[in-house]
Structure formats: structure tokens, C-alpha cells
Amino acid sequence: MEGLIAAIIGLLTACGIYLVLRARTFPVVMGLTLLSYAVNLFLFVMGRLNIGVPAIIEPDRAQYADPLPQALVLTAIVIGFGMTAFVVVLALRARADLGNDHVDGKDP
Amino acid sequence: MSTLPAHAVIAPVLIPLLTGILLVLLRGSATPLRRTISMLGVQALLGASFWLLLQVQSGEVLVYQLGNWPAPFGIVLVADRLAAGMVMLTAVLALFAMMHAIQGSDRRGRQYHALFQFQLLGLNGAFLTGDLFNLFVFFEILLIASYGLLLHGVGAARSRAGLHYVIINLVGSSLFLFAVGTLYGLLGTLNMADLSVRVAALGTADVGLVRAAALLLFLVFALKAALAPLHLWLPGAYSAAGPASAAIFAIMTKVGAYAILRIETLIFGTESGPLEGLIEPWLLVLGLVTIALGTIGVLASRRLAVLISHLVVISAGTILTAFGIGGSAALSAGLYYTFQSTLVAAALFMLTENVARTRGSYADELRAGPMLPAANVLGGLFLVLALAVAGLPPLSGFVGKVLILESSLGTVSAPWVISIVLITSLFTVMALARAGSTLFFKTDTHAGEATLPNAAYLVPVSALALISLLFVIYAQPIYSFAAAATEQILQPEAYIETVLSAKPLPRAGDH
Numbered sequence: 001m002e003g004l005i006a007a008i009i010g011l012l013t014a015c016g017i018y019l020v021l022r023a024r025t026f027p028v029v030m031g032l033t034l035l036s037y038a039v040n041l042f043l044f045v046m047g048r049l050n051i052g053v054p055a056i057i058e059p060d061r062a063q064y065a066d067p068l069p070q071a072l073v074l075t076a077i078v079i080g081f082g083m084t085a086f087v088v089v090l091a092l093r094a095r096a097d098l099g100n101d102h103v104d105g106k107d108p
Numbered sequence: 109m110s111t112l113p114a115h116a117v118i119a120p121v122l123i124p125l126l127t128g129i130l131l132v133l134l135r136g137s138a139t140p141l142r143r144t145i146s147m148l149g150v151q152a153l154l155g156a157s158f159w160l161l162l163q164v165q166s167g168e169v170l171v172y173q174l175g176n177w178p179a180p181f182g183i184v185l186v187a188d189r190l191a192a193g194m195v196m197l198t199a200v201l202a203l204f205a206m207m208h209a210i211q212g213s214d215r216r217g218r219q220y221h222a223l224f225q226f227q228l229l230g231l232n233g234a235f236l237t238g239d240l241f242n243l244f245v246f247f248e249i250l251l252i253a254s255y256g257l258l259l260h261g262v263g264a265a266r267s268r269a270g271l272h273y274v275i276i277n278l279v280g281s282s283l284f285l286f287a288v289g290t291l292y293g294l295l296g297t298l299n300m301a302d303l304s305v306r307v308a309a310l311g312t313a314d315v316g317l318v319r320a321a322a323l324l325l326f327l328v329f330a331l332k333a334a335l336a337p338l339h340l341w342l343p344g345a346y347s348a349a350g351p352a353s354a355a356i357f358a359i360m361t362k363v364g365a366y367a368i369l370r371i372e373t374l375i376f377g378t379e380s381g382p383l384e385g386l387i388e389p390w391l392l393v394l395g396l397v398t399i400a401l402g403t404i405g406v407l408a409s410r411r412l413a414v415l416i417s418h419l420v421v422i423s424a425g426t427i428l429t430a431f432g433i434g435g436s437a438a439l440s441a442g443l444y445y446t447f448q449s450t451l452v453a454a455a456l457f458m459l460t461e462n463v464a465r466t467r468g469s470y471a472d473e474l475r476a477g478p479m480l481p482a483a484n485v486l487g488g489l490f491l492v493l494a495l496a497v498a499g500l501p502p503l504s505g506f507v508g509k510v511l512i513l514e515s516s517l518g519t520v521s522a523p524w525v526i527s528i529v530l531i532t533s534l535f536t537v538m539a540l541a542r543a544g545s546t547l548f549f550k551t552d553t554h555a556g557e558a559t560l561p562n563a564a565y566l567v568p569v570s571a572l573a574l575i576s577l578l579f580v581i582y583a584q585p586i587y588s589f590a591a592a593a594t595e596q597i598l599q600p601e602a603y604i605e606t607v608l609s610a611k612p613l614p615r616a617g618d619h
Contacts, residue, residue: 028275097267
């Protein structure tokens with residue numbers, strides 16, 4: 001399970017980096033989204049992988065899932081979502097202002 | 109009322125937050141009302157920052173537990189001399205930037221004042237927080253406000269620069285989260301004081317991973333601080349932003365430098381065993397490279413705003429070089445330089461707008477333009493600020509650079525530091541002299557009429573130039589404050605002890 005998750009995070013990050021380095025704004029936005037997915041998964045599994053254990057203290061339980069990464073990842077998702085929305089709007093506006101969707105504002 | 113002083117730590121965060129919310133609610137109201145509220149907010153912030161500074165002056169570390177949860181479980185705000193000093197610097201800068209903005213540049217968009225207040229919220233939060241993840245959150249607040257300020261007003265150049273700036277910072281934020289996640293996974297805490305304790309007690313098995321996370325964190329802060337080779341976003345972004353926004357951006361690179369200094373001394377300080385001094389060797393080399401690359405940029409600039417943006421890169425390089433030399437003398441010198449260079453760079457951005465207004469369609473391009481009716485006033489201010497930024501006597505940049513060079517004496521790096529700083533200063537002086545003579549002496553008779561600048565526009569710039577002079581006259585007390593702040597961060601035991609042993613406040617009903 002750990003190996004699978006690690007491979008998925010690695011793959012997402014690699015695709016994200018590849019897309020961020022593209023020349024058009026749409027792939028770059030997709031790349032940023034994939035990077036934020038990767039980082040959210042990464043933060044989440046930093047509390048270790050547990051199945052079927054609660055994150056809230058109960059008297060008859062011995063094992064708990066770490067609640068902190070879950071809180072962190074919620075914050076990161078919200079911030080990442082807001083930032084993605086912003087960058088989409090900005091990319092649209094740059095497309096309107098500059099007349100093309102190249103990140104440098106002019107077609108090579 | 110007795111608990112009121114305990115809230116001094118959170119006041120610099122709350123005041124801009126509440127002012128900003130009020131300004132968003134009043135977004136349809138008349139401009140003078142919004143300007144008044146925003147200005148009052150900044151003045152209240154100035155008062156609160158000064159109050160905080162007075163409280164930490166004695167060397168006490170103030171801890172504020174959000175929601176009354178004790179560290180390391182809850183998030184804490186911590187004010188020591190360094191943090192309070194940076195908050196004070198932000199407030200002073202904000203006052204003059206706001207004075208400049210209300211002269212007309214805030215009219216280009218409707219949300220300028222709200223964004224400005226949220227920018228201050230992010231800055232102050234980043235300086236005061238004692239928690240790594242909270243630092244990320246405040247970074248995002250100041251970044252999203254800065255995106256808005258950068259794009260304030262319209263224009264193709266601004267959209268292009270904005271796109272680059274936003275994308276590189278989003279990538280930076282992802283790296284920040286990777287670093288934070290790794291540190292949490294290995295050490296089980298994100299409170300900076302607690303991290304310091306756990307890093308010191310780290311087993312050998314995890315040293316490599318913690319080192320990787322720490323360098324990733326350093327990479328992110330270096331991006332914010334505009335350390336070479338991650339400085340390339342800065343000139344485009346700052347020169348495309350309106351000068352009133354660029355003036356407040358002058359402190360954003362200092363947030364990166366502050367975070368580097370905080371992490372370096374608190375978490376990877378002298379007690380941290382195998383990870384001690386992880387960052388210093390990188391800082392020194394990269395700082396010097398930044399200074400050199402910034403100087404090339406200054407020489408190659410064709411617009412005044414671009415030139416000044418490269419001067420901001422040089423000042424970031426100089427500060428990080430000082431931090432890289434290490435030791436209390438160099439860190440104190442670096443802090444003194446940080447305080448004065450931020451204000452001088454902001455003043456130069458404001459002056460750029462005044463010059464550009466006067467020259468009409470020639471704006472701030474460095475080519476012969478119309479004869480300026482007030483060339484002696486504008487040119488005189490430019491001369492004073494250029495002397496201050498290049499580090500020539502008798503202004504504050506000179507004192508700052510002398511202190512840094514002096515602190516490098518006796519270290520292995522001294523020949524490099526002294527030669528690079530002095531040679532680049534010479535080139536900076538040449539570039540500034542060339543820019544000044546082009547703007548104020550060379551005139552083109554076909555260029556049309558220049559408009560007379562309004563004397564009131566020059567008040568914030570002149571006030572900042574005066575402050576630069578005060579930094580020389582009161583160099584001793586300011587330097588002693590920097591030295592006291594350095595002494596405090598170089599001995600983080602008191603900080604760690606205070607944060608981890610602070611008790612929650614008793615509830616109103618408890619006895």
C-alpha cells in the first residue's frame with residue numbers, strides 16, 4: 001500500500017512538473033493542479049496509513065489515526081483551490097490582454 | 109483590562125484584518141471614506157507595533173496562544189525583538205506607502221485599500237507566527253494580496269508579469285508543503301520551538317531526510333527572498349506593478365530573508381547536532397552571486413522602475429550575504445541593512461512614479477525627455493536616495509555596508525565579500541549617475557511639455573529620505589537594537605523555553 005501511494009505521488013508530481021514547464025497557460029494550470037493533488041496526498045499520508053481507526057479519542061480504543069495531517073490537508077486543499085481559481089482567471093485575462101495563450105505573452 | 113497587554117502580540121495581525129474586512133464591506137462607498145479608514149488602520153497598526161516593540165525591548169519573549177491551546181498542540185504567535193522589529197518596519201513602510209497611494213494611484217482599481225490591508229495582515233502574521241504551517245498560511249495570504257496589488261490597474265505588461273509571478277509562487281507553495289509534510293512525518297510537530305528540540309535529538313537514521321526537507325524549505329524561502337538563481341521573477345513583477353504597490357513589495361523579499369534567518373538560528377542553530385549550519389555556506393555564495401547578477405541588471409536597465417527592481421535584488425543579496433557570513437556582528441549588520449534598505453527602495457519606487465507623472469508619455473524610460481520644471485527638486489531627491497541605496501556617505505546605506513564589510517574581516521570569505529560588494533557598489537553608482545543625468549539633465553526639445561509636480565506628492569518620498577538620514581544620526585541606538593535582536597536569536601533556548609512552557613490563560617470564571 002505504501003509503495004503504491006508513493007508511486008502515485010511520484011507520478012503526479014512528475015506529470016505536474018512536466019506540464020508546468022509547458023509553454024501554454026492551460027497545460028501550466030493543469031500542471032499546478034496535479035502538483036497540488038500530489039502535495040495534498042503527500043501531506044495526508046504523512047500521518048501514516050491506517051485503515052478503520054478513528055481520529056478522535058475514544059475510551060476503548062488503543063490505536064488512532066493522526067488527525068493533524070487531515071486538518072493540514074483540508075487547509076491546503078482550500079488554499080490550493082482558491083489559488084487554482086485565481087490562476088485560471090488570470091490566464092483567461094492574459095489571453096484577452098495579450099491576444100494569445102503563451103506564458104510569455106507572444107507566440108514564438 | 110488586565111489581560112489587554114497580553115493581546116499586544118496579535119494586535120498587528122488583527123488590526124489590518126478587521127480594517128480589510130471593513131473596507132471590503134464598504135467597497136461601494138466614496139473614495140475619501142475608504143482612504144480615511146485605510147489610513148486610520150495603518151496608523152493604528154503603527155501604534156500597535158510600537159507598543160509591541162516597547163514590550164519586547166527588555167528581551168522578553170511574548171507568546172500568544174491562539175484559542176488558548178498550549179504549544180506544541182495549538183498554534184502560537186511569538187514576538188521577540190526580531191519579529192517586533194520587522195513588524196515595526198512593516199508599519200512604518202505601510203504608513204508612507206499609504207500616504208503615497210492616496211494621492212491617486214489607489215483609484216485605478218476599487219479594492220486597492222482592502223488588498224493593501226490584507227497584504228499587511230500576511231506580512232505581520234509571517235513575522236509573528238511560531239508555527240511552520242501557519243507560516244505557510246500567512247505566506248499564502250500575503251501572496252494572494254500581492255497578486256491583487258500587482259494586477260491592480262490594467263495593462264498587458266502587468267498581466268504577463270502577473271502570470272509569471274503567480275505561477276512561480278504557486279510552485280513555491282507546493283514545495284513548501286512538501287517540506288512541511290516531510291518534517292511533520294519525521295518529527296511529528298510543526299511548532300518551530302518544538303521542531304528545534306526534536307531536531308537536536310534526531311537519530312542518525314533520519315538525518316538525511318530532515319536535511320532534504322530543510323533544504324527544500326530553504327529553497328522556498330530563497331525564492332521569496334529573490335536569492336540567485338531564483339531572483340528572475342522579481343524585476344519583471346516589481347517593475348510592472350504600480351509604484352505604490354511596488355513600494356509595499358519592497359518588504360516582501362525581506363519576509364524570505366527573515367524566514368531564512370529564523371529557521372537557520374532557531375531550528376538549525378548551534379544545538380542541532382549534525383544539521384548545524386546547514387544553510388550558511390549556501391547563503392554566502394548565493395548572496396554574492398545575487399549581488400553580482402543584480403548589478404548586471406542595474407547596468408542593463410532601460411526603465412527606472414526596472415533599475416530599482418534590480419537594486420532590490422542587490423539589497424536582498426547583500427542581506428543574505430551578511431546572514432551567510434554568520435556570527436553576531438554580521439547578523440546585526442544585516443538587520444540594520446534590512447531596515448534601511450527596505451525604506452530606501454520603497455522611496456525610490458515612489459519617486460519613480462512622481463518622475464513618470466511629470467514626464468508624461470516618456471514615463472520612467474531612461475532616455476532624453478522633456479525638460480523637467482522641477483528638475484532640481486526631483487533630481488535632488490533622486491540624488492539623496494541614490495546615495496543611500498548605493499552605499500555612499502553620508503547616508504544610511506553607507507553605514508549598513510561598512511558594518512557588513514567590517515563583520516566579514518577575519519573570516520575566510522573576507523576577500524570575496526569585500527571585493528564583490530565594493531566593485532558592485534561602484535557599478536551601481538555609475539548606473540545611477542547615468543540614469544539620473546539622463547532623466548534630469550538630458551532634454552529633448554521636441555519632447556513636449558512636462559507637467560509641474562504637485563509638491564504634496566513629494567512628501568512621503570522626502571520623509572523617507574529624511575528617515576534614511578535619521579538612520580545615520582541614530583545609527584548607534586538602531587544598531588544596538590539589531591545587536592540585541594541578534595543576541596536573542598543566537599541563543600534560542602529562552603525562546604524555546606518560553607514557547608513550550610507557556611501556560612494557557614485562566615478562564616474568566618476560574619480562580
